[in-house]
Amino acid sequence: MLDEAKALDAADPLRAYRDQFDLPEGVIYLDGNSLGALPKRTRGRLQQVVDTEWGDGLIRSWNSADWIGTPQRIGAKIAPLIGAQSHEVIACDSVSVNLTKLIGAALKMRPGRTVILSEPGNFPTDLYMIQGLAGQGMAEQRLAHRDQIIEGLNEDVALLMLTHVHYKTGAMFDMAALTKAAHDAGALVLWDLSHSGGAVPVDLNECDADFAVGCGYKYLNGGPGAPAYAYVAERHHETFQQPITGWMGHARPFAFSDEYEPAEGVSRMLAGTPPILAMAALESGVELMAEIGMEPLVAKSRALSEFFRTAMAEHCPQMEPVSPAHPTQRGSQLSYYHPEAYAICQALIARGIIGDFRDPDVLRFGFAPAYVSFEDAGKAVAALKEILETGAWDRPEFKQRAAVT
Numbered sequence: 001m002l003d004e005a006k007a008l009d010a011a012d013p014l015r016a017y018r019d020q021f022d023l024p025e026g027v028i029y030l031d032g033n034s035l036g037a038l039p040k041r042t043r044g045r046l047q048q049v050v051d052t053e054w055g056d057g058l059i060r061s062w063n064s065a066d067w068i069g070t071p072q073r074i075g076a077k078i079a080p081l082i083g084a085q086s087h088e089v090i091a092c093d094s095v096s097v098n099l100t101k102l103i104g105a106a107l108k109m110r111p112g113r114t115v116i117l118s119e120p121g122n123f124p125t126d127l128y129m130i131q132g133l134a135g136q137g138m139a140e141q142r143l144a145h146r147d148q149i150i151e152g153l154n155e156d157v158a159l160l161m162l163t164h165v166h167y168k169t170g171a172m173f174d175m176a177a178l179t180k181a182a183h184d185a186g187a188l189v190l191w192d193l194s195h196s197g198g199a200v201p202v203d204l205n206e207c208d209a210d211f212a213v214g215c216g217y218k219y220l221n222g223g224p225g226a227p228a229y230a231y232v233a234e235r236h237h238e239t240f241q242q243p244i245t246g247w248m249g250h251a252r253p254f255a256f257s258d259e260y261e262p263a264e265g266v267s268r269m270l271a272g273t274p275p276i277l278a279m280a281a282l283e284s285g286v287e288l289m290a291e292i293g294m295e296p297l298v299a300k301s302r303a304l305s306e307f308f309r310t311a312m313a314e315h316c317p318q319m320e321p322v323s324p325a326h327p328t329q330r331g332s333q334l335s336y337y338h339p340e341a342y343a344i345c346q347a348l349i350a351r352g353i354i355g356d357f358r359d360p361d362v363l364r365f366g367f368a369p370a371y372v373s374f375e376d377a378g379k380a381v382a383a384l385k386e387i388l389e390t391g392a393w394d395r396p397e398f399k400q401r402a403a404v405t
């Protein structure tokens with residue numbers, strides 16, 4: 001298995017990019033789907049922003065370093081990764097906050113309709129944001145199982161809101177088909193790309209999607225708590241209105257007018273002042289992913305996860321696969337059930353192999369294609385085989401739950 005892995009690494013066109021990331025010695029990092037690794041260039045970029053732009057430039061840097069244009073500039077760099085035009089994407093706030101803005105926009109665009117349709121087991125924050133607006137009397141939540149979404153669409157539905165790649169199982173929705181079904185029912189569509197952007201092929205324009213949001217700290221390597229991004233299809237730029245109408249989304253923020261007047265296009269997604277240090281780290285991560293380009297990232301992701309899946313089936317049959325077997329039907333991750341998933345995950349971490357655990361019994365491995373090698377994947381399977389065969393996971397310290405799992 002390890003010989004095969006080394007041969008695959010030798011032939012990997014992305015192998016040089018691993019050196020662009022600062023990965024600690026002795027760590028095999030299979031959790032880039034939760035927090036992307038640190039690009040080496042981000043250190044220097046942050047240093048420069050702190051020392052030169054903030055330290056020396058002070059408030060002048062809003063203009064001289066174009067701090068003010070950062071949300072649109074980063075959005076334009078994310079756009080080609082998700083099949084959008086550069087003026088349709090903006091970097092701002094968190095996924096959670098952007099969801100609320102776009103749900104609000106959709107409700108306004110579909111008067112008389114109040115239902116937001118999603119699936120049970122969607123990423124919690126996505127459902128919580130619907131529930132928050134429901135609590136304000138603005139929306140109604142409807143959940144339909146993933147194979148019954150189309151039946152859940154009717155003339156009450158304002159918005160179909162789904163996560164493209166499921167965070168726990170890695171299963172991927174057919175974006176084109178579901179977008180069309182929602183449009184046929186008169187609803188708008190919002191895709192959460194948190195586990196897709198930078199990892200799987202996404203073509204928002206081709207699918208005719210209305211809205212999307214995505215995460216900056218996963219496959220885009222923007223740093224812990226990095227700002228998120230949002231997409232609004234060009235055809236909605238004239239009409240959409242989002243409810244968090246802060247001054248940065250005003251047509252002329254520095255006119256200090258008493259009356260809100262939305263900025264042109266996707267810029268009206270902005271609410272408050274962009275966090276420049278966090279934005280600088282995000283921009284650095286996004287630039288690296290854009291340099292590599294989606295096609296090689298997708299090819300590597302599929303090859304890597306297939307290598308891992310095949311090796312797991314042979315060497316760790318005790319682990320029950322959760323994710324779809326076919327690489328075009330899943331994200332860049334593989335999940336497995338095991339009743340002792342938490343302790344097994346801790347035993348792996350004790351050996352420097354970082355995957356993650358999702359309650360109650362799922363072990364999840366992410367394959368960030370820019371920096372994970374086939375050898376990493378092979379070594380992880382070998383360690384897991386040893387842990388399972390020797391029962392090395394069965395120790396009290398591996399069963400102690402930490403605050404963040």
Ligand SMILES: *Cc1c(COP(=O)(O)O)cnc(C)c1O
Pocket residue numbers: 094095096097123125126163167192194195215228
């Ligand atoms: C990671 C993730 C989020 C994160 O939301 P934040 O508000 O940015 O913390 C949202 N949705 C999905 C599907 C995610 O995977």
